[in-house]
Amino acid sequence: MKTRLLFLFRTFLAGLLLAAGPVAAAGDCPRIVSQSPYLSVALDWLGRGHCIVGVSRYDRLFDTLPRTGGVMDPDAETIDLLGPDLLVASNWASEETLRKVLPAGARLLRVDGFTSVADAENMLRELGRASGAPDVDVRLAAFHKEWTAAAAAIRGEGRRALVLSACEGSPYSFGRGHFVGDAFVQAGFDVVETAPRLRHIRPGEEIEDLLTAVETLKPQVVFSLDRATAAQCSALLGILPVEVVHLGGENFFHPGAGVLAGYAELAQKMKR
Missing domain, CATH: 3.40.50.1980 (Nitrogenase molybdenum iron protein domain)
Known part of the structure; x- marks a missing residue:
């Protein structure tokens, strides 16, 4: 039964x-x-x-x-x-x-x-x-051509960049061995995070807060990738002694074709 x-x-x-x-x-x-x-x-x-x-x-x-x-x-x-x-x-x-x-x-x-x-x-x-x-091969060939052209057009010119997610939960930064860090490297920036993929920035870690991250890694510009659902960003972003550029994180957090929209927004922000 x-x-x-x-x-x-x-x-x-x-x-x-x-x-x-x-x-x-x-x-x-x-x-x-x-x-x-x-x-x-x-x-x-x-x-x-x-x-x-x-x-x-x-x-x-x-x-x-x-x-x-x-x-x-x-x-x-x-x-x-x-x-x-x-x-x-x-x-x-x-x-x-x-x-x-x-x-x-x-x-x-x-x-x-x-x-x-x-x-x-x-x-x-x-x-x-x-x-x-x-x-699929035709689609991927077109994507490769589009993203490489979009990255080259940004002209990061070797500016030292710290790329963060600091608007939801504990902040973390992206290294060169992560899709996000590499996307900024491909756009011509010198990504300063020394951790290979991600670094969590919080009390008890090697770098405990955003001010210490800037003092230690010495970026010329900080990019904050913001989620649309985030209630607020870290208050420390507002007092960092370097330029802070906010970008829509959803264009970077999913590895793939969304990076094209991310590059388009980044190009607009860099023009300003």
Whole structure:
């Protein structure tokens, strides 16, 4: 009896999940579960947004689709009920964790994209090929041409730059081994953060606050990447003894084609 009730409940839940969002058209593309928000953004740019049938709890782009757990703690039962052909995930989650929730017959793609702009290109290419996106190589060739031209037009001219996220939670800065830091290097800036990828700026760390960061790293300009949802920025930004330039962080936080909008805003700010 219990087994029968469980079967009926799972069938009912599956119906609810599938009704919550559009179903990928058979023959057009695989059914995809995207286990990280930046991968959803990338798939949408690749023209495969309509293939996505489930997303992580952090996803804001596809807010009507079923939730499949977190980036690091995927929900095996929900993923199984959605019956994906392809599970795409960040390599922040271990392959062992992802294999445990991968339904029989489904493919797994773990990608990065966060180490550089070139790495983001590779991530887009892998996603495009795995999802059967049309003309992915042509699209990526055009993207490469556009972002390199946009970066060159900014003319950072070697200015020492500290790139921060300081408007939500504890501040942190981006190094050259992170997509954000590399994006500013490609635009001609000398990114001064010495940590390879990220540095958390908070009490108890090597650099405890923003004033100390500026005194230690000696930037000529500070770029603050601001989230649209942030309630307020660190008060210390207003008293830093260097120029502070605010930019929309959403254009940089998701590695991929959004950097074009980021570069466009950066070019406008630099003209001023």
